[in-house]
Amino acid sequence: MKKIYIYILVILIVALLGYKSVYFKKLSAVKNAQKENFDFKAFVDSIYFKGILKSKKNIALTDLISLVQTNSEMAFKEHGNRLGIGNSAFFMIESTGKIFDIKDGVYTIADKKNGIIYIDTKYIFGNAIRDASGLVKLTDFKTNSQFNKVSESLNDIIRNEVIPKAIKTIKIGDSIAFSGAIKLRKNQNLFKDIIVIPSQIKLQ
Amino acid sequence: MKIKHLSLVILTLIFVFGCSSKEKSGKPKIAVVVSTLNNPWFVMLAESAAANAKKLGYEAKIFDSQNNPAVESDNFENLISSGYDAILLNPTDSDGSISNVLKAKTAGIPVFCMDREINADDAATSQILSDNYSGCVAIGIEFVKELKEKGNYVEIIGLVGDNNTWARSGGFHSVVDKFPNLKMVAQQSGNFDRNKAMEVLETIMQANPNIDAVFCGNDAMAMGAFQALQSAGKANKVKIFGFDGASDVIEKIREKKIIATGMQFPKVMAQTAAQYADEYFKGRRTFPQRVPVEVELINASNIKDY
Numbered sequence: 114m115k116k117i118y119i120y121i122l123v124i125l126i127v128a129l130l131g132y133k134s135v136y137f138k139k140l141s142a143v144k145n146a147q148k149e150n151f152d153f154k155a156f157v158d159s160i161y162f163k164g165i166l167k168s169k170k171n172i173a174l175t176d177l178i179s180l181v182q183t184n185s186e187m188a189f190k191e192h193g194n195r196l197g198i199g200n201s202a203f204f205m206i207e208s209t210g211k212i213f214d215i216k217d218g219v220y221t222i223a224d225k226k227n228g229i230i231y232i233d234t235k236y237i238f239g240n241a242i243r244d245a246s247g248l249v250k251l252t253d254f255k256t257n258s259q260f261n262k263v264s265e266s267l268n269d270i271i272r273n274e275v276i277p278k279a280i281k282t283i284k285i286g287d288s289i290a291f292s293g294a295i296k297l298r299k300n301q302n303l304f305k306d307i308i309v310i311p312s313q314i315k316l317q
Numbered sequence: 318m319k320i321k322h323l324s325l326v327i328l329t330l331i332f333v334f335g336c337s338s339k340e341k342s343g344k345p346k347i348a349v350v351v352s353t354l355n356n357p358w359f360v361m362l363a364e365s366a367a368a369n370a371k372k373l374g375y376e377a378k379i380f381d382s383q384n385n386p387a388v389e390s391d392n393f394e395n396l397i398s399s400g401y402d403a404i405l406l407n408p409t410d411s412d413g414s415i416s417n418v419l420k421a422k423t424a425g426i427p428v429f430c431m432d433r434e435i436n437a438d439d440a441a442t443s444q445i446l447s448d449n450y451s452g453c454v455a456i457g458i459e460f461v462k463e464l465k466e467k468g469n470y471v472e473i474i475g476l477v478g479d480n481n482t483w484a485r486s487g488g489f490h491s492v493v494d495k496f497p498n499l500k501m502v503a504q505q506s507g508n509f510d511r512n513k514a515m516e517v518l519e520t521i522m523q524a525n526p527n528i529d530a531v532f533c534g535n536d537a538m539a540m541g542a543f544q545a546l547q548s549a550g551k552a553n554k555v556k557i558f559g560f561d562g563a564s565d566v567i568e569k570i571r572e573k574k575i576i577a578t579g580m581q582f583p584k585v586m587a588q589t590a591a592q593y594a595d596e597y598f599k600g601r602r603t604f605p606q607r608v609p610v611e612v613e614l615i616n617a618s619n620i621k622d623y
Binding site: 195196197198199200201236238239240251252255256257258261265 | 434436438445446448450451454455457458461480483484487488491492582585589605606607608609610611613
């Protein structure tokens with residue numbers, strides 16, 4: 114009779130060990146977890162602070178406009194970034210100017226060399242800065258949604274942290290230095306109403 | 318004996334050259350497999366792909382998957398057994414179509430996806446896709462500005478299993494969700510279909526009569542939404558946003574009845590896919606896995622250019 118209890122106990126222990134040593138998860142849950150494990154915030158922190166802010170590849174807006182007017186093909190090839198196929202490209206530019214209007218997050222700048230420039234501090238969305246930087250490759254990510262998430266995280270840092278801090282004390286009449294992304298079309302020959310999606314603004 | 322040997326040699330030669338005669342028997346054949354021919358946008362994509370393939374000197378035939386991965390699977394089996402040499406695919410489902418693409422890959426047939434993405438980066442030879450996300454970011458910004466950052470809105474999304482649906486919705490929400498006074502009162506699927514979208518919006522408006530805007534994942538649904546709003550006498554009050562750049566929506570933007578759409582370039586995608594197939598036949602083996610094609614925002618300010 115005692116043997117029966119021992120057998121039952123052994124079976125229970127084996128069953129318990131077996132149950133605890135194996136577990137099942139949905140394949141979709143595992144795949145999603147792998148995607149979610151990627152730390153976008155850390156990745157874009159590095160792209161922004163070590164890449165975009167330290168990049169020597171920014172082109173002065175004056176030089177870019179001059180190059181587009183004289184040799185558009187070279188301007189797009191040397192300084193433009195377009196992922197895939199399209200009639201436009203993003204450029205990472207830098208310039209200086211004096212603020213003469215601020216309205217709904219748009220800073221209107223009188224740029225001595227380039228005329229009126231608009232810096233949009235409110236609508237920092239989309240792939241403008243990621244693509245203009247040229248620092249992130251499409252092949253680095255398995256799907257477009259992951260690749261787009263890089264832009265969202267990058268935009269979040271700039272829109273929510275960097276720019277609010279930078280413009281806190283800036284007012285009309287101040288002179289500033291700025292860098293950021295602009296979009297130019299290949300057939301563009303007018304350079305008025307240029308809108309800059311800022312990556313950095315500094316009081317001069 | 319000699320005759321017997323000679324017969325064997327002839328039979329062997331027939332067998333050897335008979336087996337390798339496929340390339341010499343005519344032009345390589347390209348299959349254009351499209352998700353549906355029940356939507357003018359996809360008809361244009363498929364016909365353009367077939368026309369480009371023919372222009373490059375190949376035979377081309379269009380297969381309709383009727384928005385059904387099972388029909389797409391049958392199409393793939395038929396065209397693999399029929400000896401097609403390349404497939405220009407507009408997939409039905411970002412996950413469901415992977416096995417079909419892999420079947421073709423195993424059979425040594427390159428597959429070039431057009432417009433719709435599959436969730437695998439080692440199955441298709443290349444994927445030529447509209448940059449839906451960026452296009453809908455631009456629409457999202459336009460949407461926020463038009464509504465002056467406040468109001469109730471409805472989103473009618475496309476097919477739930479299609480990546481484009483979520484790329485568009487994701488791009489749109491990446492902007493709109495940052496404005497807390499914009500409230501989405503309903504989000505429902507209209508399956509990219511005009512009539513379905515009309516019915517969906519009619520039902521939504523019964524529970525939510527006070528809406529300020531509708532964002533639709535494609536232009537067919539935007540036209541369906543317009544019909545629903547027109548029937549309810551609200552077409553002038555509710556702002557409609559679409560995506561595709563369909564000619565009827567372009568006209569409605571001109572008439573100021575629809576606010577904006579994102580212009581896709583199906584002909585560019587079709588031409589690139591056919592060109593890649595041609596390059597594949599000529600020996601190229603390395604292609605970018607994903608090629609985004611720019612989407613342009615069309616609104617009242619630039620409608621004169623379209």
